[in-house]
Amino acid sequence: MKLGVFxxxxxxxxxxxxxxxxxxxxxxxxxxxxxxxxxxxxCKVDELLEDEQKLQRFKQQISDYGLIISALSCHSNPLHPQKQIAEPADELLVKTLQLASKLEVPVVNTFSGCPGDHENALYPNWPVAAWPHDFQEILKWQWEEKLIPYWKEKNDLAESLNVKIGLELHGGFSVHTPATLLRLREACGSAIGANLDPSHMWWQGIDPVEAIKILGRENAIHHFHAKDTIFDQQNVNRNGLTDMTEYSQMRDRAWYFRTVGFGHNQKTWADIISALRLYNYDYVVSIEHEDGLMSIEEGFTKAVENLKPVLVKESVAQMWWA
Known part of the structure; x- marks a missing residue:
């Protein structure tokens, strides 16, 4: 495994x-x-795609510091019902896949997107209730008319470029749980997998270790983010987990992001890393820092310090004891 950063x-x-x-x-x-x-x-996509010399210098600079690129990331909403938002997002995704192929970067991370509820909608609609049945009708339309056709095309493009797509399981987007990721993957192809971030599992009530097992059995983890989450039980009781309080109002939120080790202890993170290795993920653990209580430098440094002791660097060659 390698320690990385976004x-x-x-x-x-x-x-x-x-x-x-x-x-x-x-x-x-x-x-x-x-x-x-x-x-x-x-990372300026157009410049690097259009200028081979810039591309080679870019690669050399990264190599000179002993680094690799774990993924290129273009998180956006290519299924937004407003074309002026969706079309640039789609174009960016295509170009990012092309650049990843040229750079021999194996993964492009993004969001699944979230459509509206009909062809003339203006805003995304994220159904999260099974009843009234209107929500089921919206969900069916979104998947059959928007999500599956779009991502089937992108899966095929990614395969042709020898690149994988890591969808971040994130609230507000159609793919936000292991089940929705596997549903899309089954419908569209195995180039689609997860950019798994435990922070978004915790706030949805999902155990990240169990999420790793569910996705790992299907070889569906393409990339991994390291970010933590903490809960304020009083605010959970008041607001619920689908809390719409602004991130900046941390005292009033049910949950908020922390740097690694400040939401869950090192044993929990050791369990997460061990589960990744158990299910054959031996790639990059990429730190994503969105902690509202720490500076970038301090939060990043503490994440590095907390992850280094639990990161598995050398897998066992053979079980000499058995």
Whole structure:
């Protein structure tokens, strides 16, 4: 396994400074945003696709610091009902898949997207109740008319480019649980898998270790984010887990993100890492820092310090004791 970081944290640093900083911290892999919600501070898709010399220099700079690219990330909503939002997101995803292929990066991370509830909708509709039956009708329409056709096409494109798609299981998007990920994968193809982030499992009431088992049995974990979550039980009782309180109002939220080790203890994280290895995930654990109580530098540093002792670097060659 390799320790990585999603470099959107350091968008205020230039590319060279970012590489120098993270490598000095013991990071071995970087996940780069190419646009969408993460921005593209360190990876300009059009420039790299159009200029072979820039592409080669880009690769060499990363290699010079002893780093690899774990994934390119373009989180956005390509199924948004407003075309002026969906079309640029779709174009970005296609270009990011093409760039990943040229860079020999195995994974592109994004969201599944969330459509509206009919062809003339203006905003996404995220049904999370089984009744009244209107929600079931919306869900059926979204999957049959939007999600499956779109992602079948993108699965085939990814396969042709020898790249995998890591969908982050995230609230507000159609794929947000192990079940919805596996449903889409079964309908569209095995290039589609999870960019699994335990922080989004916890707030939905899902045990990340069990999520790893469910997805791991299907070889459906393509990438992994390391981020923690903590709960405020009084606010859970008041707001529920589908809390709409703004992230900035941390005292009033049912849950909020923490850096690794500040929501769950090191034993829990050791169990998560062990489950990943048990189900043959031997790739990058990519730190994503969204802790509202710590600076970027402190939160990132503490995540590195808490993950290093539990990361499995050397798998057993043979069971000499059995």
């Amino acid at each position: 470099t959107v944290l350091f968008s205020d640093r230039n590319f060279e400074d970012m590489l120098s900083y993270v490598s000095a911290k013991g990071i071995e892999a970087i996940e780069l945003g190419t646009g969408g919600y993460p921005g593209d501070a360190h």
